[in-house]
Amino acid sequence: xxxxxxxxxxxxxxxxxxxxxxxxxxxxxxxxxxxxxxxxxxxxxxxxxxxxxxxxxxxxxxxxxxxxxxxxxxxxxxxxxxxxxxxxxxxxxxxxxxxxxxxxxxxxxxxxxxxxxxxxxxxxxxxxxxxxxxxxxxxxxxxxxxxxxxxxxxxxxxxxxxxxxxxxxxxxxxxxxxxxxxxxxxxxxxxxxxxxxxxxxxxxxxxxxxxxxxxxxxxxxxxxxxxxxxxxxxxxxxxxxxxxxxxxxxxxxxxxxxxxxxxxxxxxxxxxxxxxxxxxxxxxxxxxxxxxxxxxxxxxxxxxxxxxxxxxxxxxxxxxxxxxxxxxxxxxxxxxxxxxxxxxxxxxxxxxxxxxxxxxxxxxxxxxxxxx
Amino acid sequence: xxxxxxxxxxxxxxxxxxxxxxxxxxxxxxxxxxxxxxxxxxxxxxxxxxxxxxxxxxxxxxxxxxxxxxxxxxxxxxxxxxxxxxxxxxxxxxxxxxxxxxxxxxxxxxxxxxxxxxxxxxxxxxxxxxxxxxxxxxxxxxxxxxxxxxxxxxxxxxxxxxxxxxxxxxxxxxxxxxxxxxxxxxxxxxxxxxxxxxxxxxxxxxxxxxxxxxxxxxxxxxxxxxxxxxxxxxxxxxxxxxxxxxxxxxxxxxxxxxxxxxxxxxxxxxxxxxxxxxxxxxxxxxxxxxxxxxxxxxxxxxxxxxxxxxxxxxxxxxxxxxxxxxxxxxxxxxxxxxxxxxxxxxxxxxxxxxxxxxxxxxxxxxxxxxxxxxxxxxxxxxxxxxxxxxxx
Ligand SMILES: Cc1cc2nc3c(=O)[nH]c(=O)nc-3n(C[C@H](O)[C@H](O)[C@H](O)COP(=O)(O)OP(=O)(O)OC[C@H]3O[C@@H](n4cnc5c(N)ncnc54)[C@H](O)[C@@H]3O)c2cc1C
Numbered sequence: 010x011x012x013x014x015x016x017x018x019x020x021x022x023x024x025x026x027x028x029x030x031x032x033x034x035x036x037x038x039x040x041x042x043x044x045x046x047x048x049x050x051x052x053x054x055x056x057x058x059x060x061x062x063x064x065x066x067x068x069x070x071x072x073x074x075x076x077x078x079x080x081x082x083x084x085x086x087x088x089x090x091x092x093x094x095x096x097x098x099x100x101x102x103x104x105x106x107x108x109x110x111x112x113x114x115x116x117x118x119x120x121x122x123x124x125x126x127x128x129x130x131x132x133x134x135x136x137x138x139x140x141x142x143x144x145x146x147x148x149x150x151x152x153x154x155x156x157x158x159x160x161x162x163x164x165x166x167x168x169x170x171x172x173x174x175x176x177x178x179x180x181x182x183x184x185x186x187x188x189x190x191x192x193x194x195x196x197x198x199x200x201x202x203x204x205x206x207x208x209x210x211x212x213x214x215x216x217x218x219x220x221x222x223x224x225x226x227x228x229x230x231x232x233x234x235x236x237x238x239x240x241x242x243x244x245x246x247x248x249x250x251x252x253x254x255x256x257x258x259x260x261x262x263x264x265x266x267x268x269x270x271x272x273x274x275x276x277x278x279x280x281x282x283x284x285x286x287x288x289x290x291x292x293x294x295x296x297x298x299x300x301x302x303x304x305x306x307x308x309x310x311x312x313x314x315x316x317x318x319x320x321x322x323x324x325x326x327x328x329x330x331x332x333x334x335x336x337x338x339x340x341x342x343x344x345x346x347x348x349x350x351x352x353x354x355x356x357x358x359x360x361x362x363x364x365x366x367x368x369x370x371x372x373x374x375x376x377x378x379x380x381x
Numbered sequence: 382x383x384x385x386x387x388x389x390x391x392x393x394x395x396x397x398x399x400x401x402x403x404x405x406x407x408x409x410x411x412x413x414x415x416x417x418x419x420x421x422x423x424x425x426x427x428x429x430x431x432x433x434x435x436x437x438x439x440x441x442x443x444x445x446x447x448x449x450x451x452x453x454x455x456x457x458x459x460x461x462x463x464x465x466x467x468x469x470x471x472x473x474x475x476x477x478x479x480x481x482x483x484x485x486x487x488x489x490x491x492x493x494x495x496x497x498x499x500x501x502x503x504x505x506x507x508x509x510x511x512x513x514x515x516x517x518x519x520x521x522x523x524x525x526x527x528x529x530x531x532x533x534x535x536x537x538x539x540x541x542x543x544x545x546x547x548x549x550x551x552x553x554x555x556x557x558x559x560x561x562x563x564x565x566x567x568x569x570x571x572x573x574x575x576x577x578x579x580x581x582x583x584x585x586x587x588x589x590x591x592x593x594x595x596x597x598x599x600x601x602x603x604x605x606x607x608x609x610x611x612x613x614x615x616x617x618x619x620x621x622x623x624x625x626x627x628x629x630x631x632x633x634x635x636x637x638x639x640x641x642x643x644x645x646x647x648x649x650x651x652x653x654x655x656x657x658x659x660x661x662x663x664x665x666x667x668x669x670x671x672x673x674x675x676x677x678x679x680x681x682x683x684x685x686x687x688x689x690x691x692x693x694x695x696x697x698x699x700x701x702x703x704x705x706x707x708x709x710x711x712x713x714x715x716x717x718x719x720x721x722x723x724x725x726x727x728x729x730x731x732x733x734x735x736x737x738x739x740x741x742x743x744x745x746x747x748x749x750x751x752x753x754x755x756x757x758x759x760x761x762x763x764x765x766x767x768x769x770x771x772x773x
Binding site: 013161262265266273274276277279281282283285286287289293294296297298300301320324325358369372375376379 | 756
């Protein structure tokens with residue numbers, strides 16, 4: 010039974026954690042958060058070259074390492090713990106997934122090896138001004154011309170869209186939704202970085218005007234694959250949220266042990282102790298939610314995965330925000346300062362909450378999938 | 382999520398499924414889902430059901446054969462609980478002995494004690510009650526005052542116990558008593574096995590808020606038991622008690638939480654019937670209730686997977702009780718709200734339906750087995766390593 014971690018997985022966690030502790034420490038996070046690019050190409054190459062993180066769950070035939078989603082979830086948990094800045098989520102959880110899920114062997118052979126090797130930064134452009142993550146929200150149009158497909162319209166809130174070498178675009182075509190690949194520097198594509206509340210994860214607005222594109226999979230039929238992509242990304246984001254929440258709790262506990270008021274460490278007061286305990290209860294519940302999603306993905310369970318994914322986003326989003334907020338509270342005044350890292354986690358939590366759709370949206374997805 | 386532990390365990394599961402299908406009929410089937418760890422509803426039927434299980438060889442699946450068990454492993458025990466919950470069989474009346482005393486004896490009891498007490502438990506011939514709490518020793522169990530003194534080849538026990546679940550049915554009690562009169566706190570306590578059928582033991586039912594008489598206060602005045610009726614060593618009762626509470630907070634929650642899932646499903650059916658699914662505020666709470674029970678299940682699976690893999694269970698094994706008890710109460714509140722005005726009406730003699738009963742009894746889940754506040758202390762101090770509260 011694989012509902013627990015293996016020794017190899019413990020080892021993977023250890024390696025990733027110590028790597029990120031070194032290369033994505035608070036100083037690095039603050040540096041990248043302050044820059045508009047928000048991406049460290051040197052770190053990116055090391056992640057791919059030394060640890061193979063971009064290609065971890067990409068099958069070997071496409072240049073990856075062929076690990077499972079539980080393994081990948083461990084990396085996301087650790088990335089969340091370290092508030093890793095850069096296009097890891099966009100590239101791995103969104104773009105690589107979309108390619109894996111769409112029915113286009115040639116595209117996989119062409120595009121995945123670059124992602125796995127760390128050469129390609131990629132993202133998925135789905136949301137538009139409406140901010141909707143459903144099929145109806147897709148308005149940008151794709152049409153066929155003698156010179157191949159062309160895209161016209163606007164995508165926004167695109168994670169790391171300002172720097173991606175490869176943008177996978179969900180577009181409306183005459184009979185449905187289709188997926189297209191666009192070069193980051195394609196003609197007729199204007200990219201505008203958006204200043205973000207959570208500076209650790211960048212977003213961009215992408216304006217397409219008759220932009221040349223490559224059709225991925227067959228026309229009009231991309232939505233089911235995109236839905237599966239979003240389910241997978243929901244689970245991976247949930248794992249990231251668990252990691253972020255765990256780091257926030259660690260910070261709160263460390264502080265509660267050393268901060269003295271009334272002659273006692275504040276952690277000896279039940280008001281604080283019980284708050285920390287409740288944070289852990291919330292985190293362990295979130296872990297269960299996220300892990301159930303990872304197990305369903307690895308079991309390739311088509312019934313369970315969509316349910317587990319919606320549940321994970323509905324729950325883990327709010328859990329991370331709650332715990333990150335409580336961390337600020339436990340720290341008192343110092344927790345409210347720009348200098349203290351507590352707000353970095355809180356803002357990451359708040360933005361992750363809506364990154365793939367709000368908790369309410371995911372509750373509804375869950376209800377629909379359960380037939381409620 | 383399905384549990385699959387391989388072919389041998391699958392055979393065991395199929396055998397059990399078949400057996401349950403064949404035997405969970407008639408009156409037993411009519412009492413599907415009835416009862417709980419503190420719920421004495423339909424006691425006689427449930428006892429008869431326990432005997433049916435016993436005859437089928439399903440009690441003590443993991444206990445050694447020499448004591449009447451099946452000698453199978455943890456995996457089979459887990460599968461048993463899951464299949465049992467899936468079949469929605471009546472809650473076992475003898476749970477206290479099966480889930481708490483039995484494991485305690487297996488772990489810490491002497492050979493004679495195991496031979497003497499375990500087979501009658503599995504045969505449903507002797508029922509047990511837990512005599513830990515006292516009027517002055519609840520959360521602070523180390524302040525137990527019940528005394529036991531040695532008199533020749535006997536112990537003489539005096540004091541008062543309270544909140545003993547199913548105490549009125551108990552043939553025996555396992556009692557935490559002070560054997561060293563000069564001792565304080567957890568030193569000098571001893572665990573004793575005490576027969577109730579004697580003049581020195583008086584058991585009076587206490588009516589709980591659901592109108593049931595299922596827990597009791599126990600007055601011990603020079604009650605007697607044999608010198609060989611201590612579990613573990615004299616003065617080491619605290620260790621034995623803590624081990625038992627550890628069992629209580631761990632594995633025994635599992636079957637109970639599985640029944641919460643069923644309640645959540647019933648809640649959704651009720652909501653659908655009432656048109657409540659279209660009310661956005663209710664809808665949200667209903668979905669959250671479903672999420673809660675699903676999370677409880679995964680949390681249990683994580684712990685079980687770790688146990689079966691020979692790993693030390695993680696923090697979730699400690700947080701599970703607090704999460705489940707809190708969420709189950711929320712579920713109960715919601716079910717009552719959905720029931721609407723009809724939920725206010727009870728049957729003759731304060732007869733409650735399953736929903737009302739489960740809701741009212743859920744109020745105890747944040748109290749017994751360590752209250753929520755005590756759970757938070759445990760999590761804070763033992764899991765997170767926060768400094769202890771100043772204690773006298
Ligand atoms: C239905 C039911 C069945 C039971 N069955 C049994 C049984 O079979 N055998 C048995 O021995 N016992 C049994 N108990 C007793 C149970 O273990 C105790 O009720 C429990 O330990 C709480 O003790 P208490 O009732 O004395 O409350 P108290 O300990 O007086 O607690 C009162 C309140 O104060 C809080 N409190 C206490 N100490 C602290 C602290 N240090 N920090 C913060 N808050 C604190 C508690 O959380 C609670 O809210 C049962 C109880 C119930 C409700």
